[in-house]
Amino acid sequence: MAKIELTRIPFIKNALKSRYPQLAVFIVMLIGYIFAILAGLIGTPVGSHNFSIVFVWIAWWAILILVAVPFFGRGWCAVCPIPLPGEWLQRGAVLSPPDKRPKWLNLRVPKMFRNIWLQNISFLLLALFSSVLLTTPNITGVVLATMLFAAIRLSTVFERRAFCRYLCPVGGFIGLYSQTAPIELRIKDKQVCVTCEGKPCYNGSQAGYGCPWDVFPGGLTKNTYCGLCMECIRTCPHDNIAVNLRPFSADLAKPSTRMDEAFKAFIMLGSAMIYAGILLGPWGILKDAAYNVGTDAWFTYVAAFLAIIFVALPGLFTVGILHTKNTLPLKQRFASLSTALIPLGLMFWVAFSLSFVLTNASYILTALSDPLGLGWNLFGTANATWQPMLTSMLAPAQTLALVGGLIWSARTAQKAAGEVKVSPIPVIVYCFIATCLMLWLLL
Amino acid sequence: MRFRISLLLFVMAGLVVAFAPLPVPAIAPQERTFQIDAHQFAYSPSELKVNEGDTVIIQLVSSDVVHGIYVDGYDISVEADPGQSAILTFVADKPGSFRFRCNVTCGAMHPFMIGKLTVGPNNWLYRSIGLAALAVLGVTVSRKQKV
Numbered sequence: 001m002a003k004i005e006l007t008r009i010p011f012i013k014n015a016l017k018s019r020y021p022q023l024a025v026f027i028v029m030l031i032g033y034i035f036a037i038l039a040g041l042i043g044t045p046v047g048s049h050n051f052s053i054v055f056v057w058i059a060w061w062a063i064l065i066l067v068a069v070p071f072f073g074r075g076w077c078a079v080c081p082i083p084l085p086g087e088w089l090q091r092g093a094v095l096s097p098p099d100k101r102p103k104w105l106n107l108r109v110p111k112m113f114r115n116i117w118l119q120n121i122s123f124l125l126l127a128l129f130s131s132v133l134l135t136t137p138n139i140t141g142v143v144l145a146t147m148l149f150a151a152i153r154l155s156t157v158f159e160r161r162a163f164c165r166y167l168c169p170v171g172g173f174i175g176l177y178s179q180t181a182p183i184e185l186r187i188k189d190k191q192v193c194v195t196c197e198g199k200p201c202y203n204g205s206q207a208g209y210g211c212p213w214d215v216f217p218g219g220l221t222k223n224t225y226c227g228l229c230m231e232c233i234r235t236c237p238h239d240n241i242a243v244n245l246r247p248f249s250a251d252l253a254k255p256s257t258r259m260d261e262a263f264k265a266f267i268m269l270g271s272a273m274i275y276a277g278i279l280l281g282p283w284g285i286l287k288d289a290a291y292n293v294g295t296d297a298w299f300t301y302v303a304a305f306l307a308i309i310f311v312a313l314p315g316l317f318t319v320g321i322l323h324t325k326n327t328l329p330l331k332q333r334f335a336s337l338s339t340a341l342i343p344l345g346l347m348f349w350v351a352f353s354l355s356f357v358l359t360n361a362s363y364i365l366t367a368l369s370d371p372l373g374l375g376w377n378l379f380g381t382a383n384a385t386w387q388p389m390l391t392s393m394l395a396p397a398q399t400l401a402l403v404g405g406l407i408w409s410a411r412t413a414q415k416a417a418g419e420v421k422v423s424p425i426p427v428i429v430y431c432f433i434a435t436c437l438m439l440w441l442l443l
Numbered sequence: 444m445r446f447r448i449s450l451l452l453f454v455m456a457g458l459v460v461a462f463a464p465l466p467v468p469a470i471a472p473q474e475r476t477f478q479i480d481a482h483q484f485a486y487s488p489s490e491l492k493v494n495e496g497d498t499v500i501i502q503l504v505s506s507d508v509v510h511g512i513y514v515d516g517y518d519i520s521v522e523a524d525p526g527q528s529a530i531l532t533f534v535a536d537k538p539g540s541f542r543f544r545c546n547v548t549c550g551a552m553h554p555f556m557i558g559k560l561t562v563g564p565n566n567w568l569y570r571s572i573g574l575a576a577l578a579v580l581g582v583t584v585s586r587k588q589k590v
Contacts, residue, residue, distance in 0.1 A: 048548050281559075391518075395567050397569075425583075428579055443565065
């Protein structure tokens, strides 16, 4: 399938170039985000009746993992409200660049942090407390507020969107999985970028800001670090930026060579499996351990969680590829071949989320009418009874997602193995075993 | 052409694995009674196994707050007050694996208070693993044919 340039359609191009449609969505999102913080802090402590839990962990999560990431990649980042207040402060403007910009520190993020290890750590931190976070409104409120203030603080110290690029726990995995999405932002003609003076897409101009994600669009080869903010479409004086529709997982044809990205794939794959076992499984002792933070059982859970993600999963993967005959260093083979885990991990999350979301979606109606749990009935749905949805379709849908993910990963493994000139069989066997384990956990 | 024929064969094999009827062991239906203790946020026992056609009697005893039990797929439920018990009776006429879960908000981890009922062998799991194996085989063979 060839690429289709969406920005050739005048309506789409104008909508992306103008700041107003994006601003309108931003404002709605920001209001929703602040309301989620307030609901978490002052609303009912009953999670299933609190807007913060229901709209963040059920509604938003469902949209993010089932629709936004698979089909729009970093589409969520394009409308995420978290960096907004900080960015407005940093720029001294809400819309176009002002004549005089405020003098913040505007530092470069130190080189040692210019990777996604901090995002890996921030995701794991949330993951280890997830049983409490997903069920306790005030903890969700505190975490959402912390993310907002961290983004503001980083915007006043560092240049561009340092929080999104290097710290956001959600942005890390969205970036990883955005490589599978059928949408991309790329330049049209490389030569135009080579000869372009001043590089306004990166450095900014009167027409717009330099890339908030610290990416030079002329060098973009994958979606991972492009936040689809559309700033470069506004600044490019040569109309050389395009948003394209493309085949799924086009970025994965060229495997990654970075260990931080490789471990992100393992973290996400392992977390989906652990969550499936703990949250959706029948083992009460595991739920107790994950929920009772600070107890001996919780520390055992933490140790097991980290051991699975950092030792067991990558260890077995390494053993599998150890004897693949090649002159490349093992580290490079490890990083490149782990690209195959990206589609599998995404589909593990889809399968896990289907169960979680379909079971709990009916809480959305209740929380919509009574978001704080104060006895309101705004839309007449406050007393809607809890009812799992489509439970008879769940198992076939999960099988479809997991087996589809396995096929996708096996094909990716073949391409990645072709690039580094090794056999894909060990990686395919690894993906097969992981899929069987996930099927056993979910079915 | 060879690739298309192989693809067709694999799709047909996949349909057989997914939907071919399996022999059902002839086991006379029985009455199976389970006493399940419900407490924040687990059932004990949390895994029930019965044969297809069995009459299942669940005596739900809640040992702390109000709990319930809702069986996915069967869409039936019962609730028990603290210290009280409640009975749920049904005929396990749908084979497969089903989650059962608390249907009364009982505390923070309520959405994850889950157990598992297996009626007969969990054939869908075995079929899914078969499909996964077939998928791997299909991808490997199709690659070799392209090469």
